[in-house]
Amino acid sequence: MNADLPTTIPAYLERLRHALAGCDPALAQDALYDAEDYLRSELAAHPGKSEAEVIAAVAGSYGAPDEVADIYRDTEARVQTALRPPAPPVRKSLAGRFFGVLVDPHAYGALFYMLLAVATGTFYFTWVTTGASLSLGLAILIIGIPFVILFIGATRVLALVEGRIVEVMLGERMPRRPLYVDTSLPVLQRIGAMFTDPRTWGTMLYFLLMLPLGIAYFTLAVVGLAMSLAFIATPVLVALGYADHVVVWHDASLVDERWAVVLLPVLGALLLFATLHAARLVGRLHGKLAKVLLVSGRAY
Structure with missing residues (x-):
């Protein structure tokens, strides 16, 4: 038996966690899930062997913690390179950076996420407030405990769903695996682990924040x-006779038809580019927020 190999599954996972230091937390969570699932499945398939013997037996096929970490890093780099959309040309001038957002796919993904956020935010907020209220109300009854467990479990599943939405639309790497649940543990210990996991409460906080954030995102985008x-359509409106005075304030025309046809389309185009820039910024910031609240602290 290799003396350098851990002799228990928790020790193996801890070594793997240290080997993944500096990696994306979402990648680390996926790697830890896969490793624990594989090792415990092997242990269950060979009941006569100890954890140390199982780890030694699979070291050649699955790998030692350091090897597994390197494999995940390399695989992640290749996958991200293959899936990453073509980067827009690097523009050094201020005008180039401003107008270059038009060909940035992340800006459009973030803009669509902002339009969708009011619906998902309403659902998430309703889910948490309704589930928490019913959980507290039913806590004194026998059915209250199963309901709370179901509510917490479903919330963790929704966190994975939201993570996939964030990754696809905002480009922020999110977990693709849930936290591993050791089915060999007693039921009470598994339930306790859900309640003591910071991600459970981070997810609920994220879902509550999604309603005001979703309203703000939707309003900004719309x-x-x-x-x-x-503004861009002003010349068409004027030509069709739908705008005698295009911009009016307190019954006084601020821009007549002649100037409106020239100025407002330019202003509208600049505003469109500014909206795309704002959407891209919102996407980056929201992706970071999702990473903090939806990714397990055990992956760090």
């Missing part, structure tokens, strides 16, 4: 798009 497209 107002920006509506105003910019309306």
Whole structure:
């Protein structure tokens, strides 16, 4: 038996966690899940062997912790390279960076996420507030405990779903595996692990925040798009006779038709680019927020 190999599954996972230091926390969570699932499955398939014997037996096929960490790093790099959309050309000038957002796919993904966030935010907020209220109300009854467990478990599943949405639309790497649950542990210990996991409460906080954030995102996206497209369409509206005075404030025309046809489309185009920039910034910041609240602290 290799003396360098850990002799227990928790020790193996701890070594793997240290070997993954510096990696993306979502990648570390996936790697730890896969390793624990594989090792415990092998242990269950060979009941006559100890944890040390199982680890030694699979070291050649699955790998030692350091080897597994290197494999995950290399695989992640290849996958991210293959899935990453073509990077927009690097523009050094201020005008180039401003107008270059038009060909940045992350800006459009973030913009769509902002439009969708009001619906998902409403659902998440309703889910948490309703589930928590019913859990507290039913706590004094026998059915209260199974309901609370079901509510917490379903919330953790929704965290994975939201993580996939964030990764696809915002480009932020999120977990693709849940936290591993050791089915060999007593039921009470498994239930206790769900309640003591910081990610459970981080997920609920994230879901509560999604309603005000979703409203803000949706408002910003709709107002920006509506105003910019309306300004750009000004010449068409004027030509069709739908705008005697395009911009009016307290019954006084601020821009007549002649100037409106020239100025408002330019202003609308600039506003459209500014909206895309704002969407891209929102996407980056929200991705970081999701990473903090939805990724397990045990992966760090």
